[in-house]
Amino acid sequence: MRTFIARRLLGAIPLVLGIATIIFFVVNLAPGDPADRFSSPTMSAEAREQVRVNMGLDQPIHIRYVRWLGALAQGDLGVSFSRNRPVVDIIQELLPNTLLLSFTAIGVAFVMGILLGILQAVRQYSLLDSIASIVGLFFYSMPSFWLALMMVLVFSLFASVWGWPISFPPSDIQDIDYAFFSPIEKVQDRLMHLALPATSLALVLAAGIARYTRTSMLEEIRQDFVRTARAKGLSEPVVIFKHTLRNALIPVITLVGLYLPFLFSGTVFIESVFAWPGMGKLVVDAILQRDYPIIMGGSLVFAMMVVVGNLVADVLYAVVDPRIRYD
Amino acid sequence: MTDRLGPGRRGLALSAVLPGLPQLAVGRWGVGGLGLTVWIAFLAVLLTRWARFAAAWGGPLDHQIASLTVVAGLLGTWGWSMFDVSRPVELDRSGVSQWRLAVQAFKKNRIAVIGAMVVVWVYLIALVTPLIAPYDPAMQGPLPGRLAAPSSEFLLGTDHVARDVFSRLMYGARVSLSIGFVAVGISVTIGTLLGAVAGYLGGWIDTVVMRFVDMVISFPRLVLLIAIVALFDTQSIFLIVAVLGFTQWPGTARIVRGEVLSLREREFVEATRALGFSRRRIILRHVIPNVLAPVIIAATLGIGNVIVLEAGLSFLGLGLEPPTPSWGSMVADGRDLLLNAWWISTFPGLAIVLTVVAFNLVGDGLRDALDPRLRA
Numbered sequence: 265m266r267t268f269i270a271r272r273l274l275g276a277i278p279l280v281l282g283i284a285t286i287i288f289f290v291v292n293l294a295p296g297d298p299a300d301r302f303s304s305p306t307m308s309a310e311a312r313e314q315v316r317v318n319m320g321l322d323q324p325i326h327i328r329y330v331r332w333l334g335a336l337a338q339g340d341l342g343v344s345f346s347r348n349r350p351v352v353d354i355i356q357e358l359l360p361n362t363l364l365l366s367f368t369a370i371g372v373a374f375v376m377g378i379l380l381g382i383l384q385a386v387r388q389y390s391l392l393d394s395i396a397s398i399v400g401l402f403f404y405s406m407p408s409f410w411l412a413l414m415m416v417l418v419f420s421l422f423a424s425v426w427g428w429p430i431s432f433p434p435s436d437i438q439d440i441d442y443a444f445f446s447p448i449e450k451v452q453d454r455l456m457h458l459a460l461p462a463t464s465l466a467l468v469l470a471a472g473i474a475r476y477t478r479t480s481m482l483e484e485i486r487q488d489f490v491r492t493a494r495a496k497g498l499s500e501p502v503v504i505f506k507h508t509l510r511n512a513l514i515p516v517i518t519l520v521g522l523y524l525p526f527l528f529s530g531t532v533f534i535e536s537v538f539a540w541p542g543m544g545k546l547v548v549d550a551i552l553q554r555d556y557p558i559i560m561g562g563s564l565v566f567a568m569m570v571v572v573g574n575l576v577a578d579v580l581y582a583v584v585d586p587r588i589r590y591d
Numbered sequence: 592m593t594d595r596l597g598p599g600r601r602g603l604a605l606s607a608v609l610p611g612l613p614q615l616a617v618g619r620w621g622v623g624g625l626g627l628t629v630w631i632a633f634l635a636v637l638l639t640r641w642a643r644f645a646a647a648w649g650g651p652l653d654h655q656i657a658s659l660t661v662v663a664g665l666l667g668t669w670g671w672s673m674f675d676v677s678r679p680v681e682l683d684r685s686g687v688s689q690w691r692l693a694v695q696a697f698k699k700n701r702i703a704v705i706g707a708m709v710v711v712w713v714y715l716i717a718l719v720t721p722l723i724a725p726y727d728p729a730m731q732g733p734l735p736g737r738l739a740a741p742s743s744e745f746l747l748g749t750d751h752v753a754r755d756v757f758s759r760l761m762y763g764a765r766v767s768l769s770i771g772f773v774a775v776g777i778s779v780t781i782g783t784l785l786g787a788v789a790g791y792l793g794g795w796i797d798t799v800v801m802r803f804v805d806m807v808i809s810f811p812r813l814v815l816l817i818a819i820v821a822l823f824d825t826q827s828i829f830l831i832v833a834v835l836g837f838t839q840w841p842g843t844a845r846i847v848r849g850e851v852l853s854l855r856e857r858e859f860v861e862a863t864r865a866l867g868f869s870r871r872r873i874i875l876r877h878v879i880p881n882v883l884a885p886v887i888i889a890a891t892l893g894i895g896n897v898i899v900l901e902a903g904l905s906f907l908g909l910g911l912e913p914p915t916p917s918w919g920s921m922v923a924d925g926r927d928l929l930l931n932a933w934w935i936s937t938f939p940g941l942a943i944v945l946t947v948v949a950f951n952l953v954g955d956g957l958r959d960a961l962d963p964r965l966r967a
Contacts, residue, residue: 282806290815294822405947407899409906410922410940413929417937421930529813533903537926547814548907551821563814570809 269579276571283567284336287560288329297321298554302345319345332560341561346553351561354546359565361437362542365534366527368458369465370520377470378516381477385485385512386504396474404471409533412464416537419460432460435539461538465530469523476519480512487511514585521577524570602676610672621704625711630668633661633719640722653721653765660718693884696960703956709949717764726755728762729914741934748934750924756935759916760942766910766917767946770832770901771894777836779890782843787874787882789844790851801848804841812838813903820909828911831904835897843889850882884961891954895947902943918943 303315316322320331320342335342341351380400384393403411416434423431439445439453484490485508493507494500532544539545543562550558602613611626637644644661647654697703716723731752739749747756789800819834854860855878863873904910905919913920918939925935 279802279805279809282802283810286806286810290818291822294819296822401948401951402944405895405899405951406944407902407906407919407922407940409903410936410943413922413926413936414940417929417933425930525809525811528811529903532811532813532817533906536907548817551817554822559818563811563818566811566814567809570811574809 265582268582272575272578276575279571280564280568283571284333284560284564285329287563287567288332291556291559292325292328296554298345298556301554336564341564342557344550344558345555346550346558347555351557354558355543355561355565358542358546361540362531362535362544365458365461365465365540365542366531368462369530370469370523370527372462372466373469373473374520376466377473378477378513380470380474382481382504382509384474384478385481388482393478397478400471400474402471403467404475406468407533408464408468408530409537411467412461412534412537415460415464433457434460437540461534461540464537465527465534468530469527472523473516473519477512477516480515481508484508484512514581517577517581517584520580521574524573528566528570603673606672606676607669610668613672613676621698621708625708626668626672628712629664629715633664633668636661636719636722637665643722647722651721657719657721660715661722664715693957693960697956700956700959703952703959706949706952706956709945710953713764713946713949714768716761717768720761720765724758724761726758728754728759728916740932747938748932750921750932750935751928754914756921756938759921760918760939763916763918763921763939764942764946766828766915767898767901767943770828770835771898773832774835774839774897774901775890775893777833778839778893779843779886781837782840782889783847783879783882783886785840786844786847787851787879790848791855791870791874791878797848800844804844807838807841808845813900816900816904817907817909820904831901831910835900839893839897843886843893846885846889847882850885851878854878854881888954888958888961891950891957895950895954898943898947898950 297316299312299316299319299321302319303312307315313322320328323331332342339352341355343349344351344354347354380396384396387393420432420434422428433439433456437454437457439457442450442453445453490503490508493503498507528544531542532548534540535542535545536548543565547559547562547566549555550562605613605616609627610630611623611628614623615627616623643654644658647658725746731754737749737751737753739745739753741748745755745757747760750756750759785800789797815838816834820831823830860873860877863877868877901910901917902919902922905917906923908920908923910917910920921939922936925932925937928935
């Protein structure tokens with residue numbers, strides 16, 4: 265087992281290196297000079313050149329590449345052009361927000377999706393099954409940014425207009441007066457702000473997970489060992505949850521790895537709709553400002569999270585399914 | 592069992608007036624319904640928009656295409672129905688191909704047929720939009736007409752510069768659908784070729800291609816897309832299509848490679864090797880035709896995926912240049928006006944959902960129909 269994990273970790277290194285290389289060249293080979301954005305047309309030629317030197321843009325691209333990789337190896341992602349702060353500091357500040365949002369979303373999505381999938385499989389071809397399939401297909405096909413806007417419209421704007429008991433805040437991560445809240449109020453406030461963005465992200469994912477769980481459950485439920493379990497008189501909940509579900513969940517685990525890129529793409533939109541101060545918004549803003557170090561650092565962090573997520577999924581898969589050999 | 596009215600006079604007469612109805616009458620509701628609705632709708636277009644139809648021939652290209660679509664649709668429906676009715680009932684059932692079996696299985700899947708009808712209709716509407724759109728999508732109306740709620744004059748209301756949302760929605764369909772179609776065409780071609788070559792040849796080629804696929808797949812594609820589109824600073828449709836197409840292929844490549852790995856060991860491929868065919872010929876003529884089923888499924892599901900992605904790019908302001916309407920940018924237009932004018936964002940989003948659902952239904956139906964193991 266240990267060698268298996270070690271081997272996968274070693275295998276991930278060239279992958280991350282390759283991704284870093286792609287990121288670097290896509291960003292740096294794009295036409296246009298970021299220095300233009302940070303110097304004014306009235307500046308003298310020397311001053312403009314100085315700006316380029318400060319940004320490290322005076323060097324040829326291969327030198328910049330080697331330098332960037334060298335710094336990367338030491339955990340240094342450079343200094344942001346627009347914010348004049350080390351990229352690592354900025355990411356450290358914003359990454360927890362993104363992780364909070366995406367872990368809540370993926371947690372909610374898996375719980376909702378798996379429960380719905382079980383229900384659909386147990387009552388195959390029932391009215392509930394067909395309705396859930398159709399509704400699920402709609403959510404599955406929905407652009408997350410539109411779903412988010414609709415959630416804001418109904419549960420935040422219309423809710424306050426129509427005087428519903430609760431209306432959720434439409435943007436940002438915390439209330440303006442957050443600092444003055446008591447600890448309980450702080451948790452409450454955070455949950456209120458988390459509700460809409462996390463639900464919008466989760467619903468789209470949950471639809472896919474439910475679909476997958478349903479298929480997987482249906483495959484297992486027809487197996488002989490389930491018939492045996494029923495034949496020896498086990499109660500239905502035990503048959504479903506203990507015998508069938510455990511086996512059906514094995515392929516669902518791979519979804520964790522598969523859905524991570526979707527999840528992070530989703531956070532880009534959701535953070536932009538809800539003005540959620542996180543990595544997605546950071547990278548999009550940086551791209552529009554041509555802030556190369558942040559673009560490269562941010563995308564690299566995203567990519568590494570996906571790689572690590574896939575690794576965890578692989579290891580989990582091997583742990584729960586003893587039929588899989590580690591070599 | 593006959594599946595059509597005989598070539599009698601009744602069927603022919605019915606078909607000459609209302610093509611599709613004879614097919615509908617014998618329960619072939621999919622093609623029949625499609626034929627009949629196309630016939631009636633296009634006739635209605637001709638009758639109510641005759642002036643635009645006649646003027647289109649000397650007009651811009653999209654108007655010409657629209658008029659051509661109407662003519663082709665009418666002639667095609669009529670001709671197909673007449674041919675279908677007058678065909679002899681006896682059909683040679685001796686050689687039923689895999690494709691015919693798949694078509695039969697697909698027809699039995701009611702919900703997939705509905706999806707296919709919606710897809711065809713969305714494409715037809717996109718094509719004839721210049722003839723039927725009530726207003727010019729870029730025309731800004733008088734200021735008092737801003738943010739008008741949906742009414743009989745403006746079916747889906749107007750936006751912040753008094754443009755008709757309904758007309759923009761119809762024009763926006765063209766952007767979404769054409770981008771989806773072309774980008775998936777690019778990605779499927781590349782993915783199939785690379786996947787087949789990697790799977791068949793194996794060795795270092797396989798390693799290099801699949802490592803690259805792993806890299807692209809474990810990258811949040813949206814970030815890459817945004818980066819390329821934003822940094823290259825041109826909002827041309829070609830760049831967006833190319834970028835979407837060139838980042839979509841790894842999924843297809845992975846599926847194809849998996850299939851090819853097992854195909855490679857099959858007897859008929861071995862036979863082609865024994866016959867001394869070149870590798871090029873084996874891959875193109877013998878391997879690829881046998882992996883087409885999963886490729887078609889992936890392509891259908893991929894179109895929906897690309898439509899959503901394009902809408903996302905437009906939503907972030909990285910799509911086509913305004914005032915070209917695109918569903919994503921329309922959603923973005925209404926974003927700050929949600930409370931005052933909910934219709935601006937809501938309807939384009941619904942259009943995206945409807946279209947993508949239809950493509951996904953067709954994709955699921957194809958999966959069930961093309962996989963012999965799933966065929967009932």
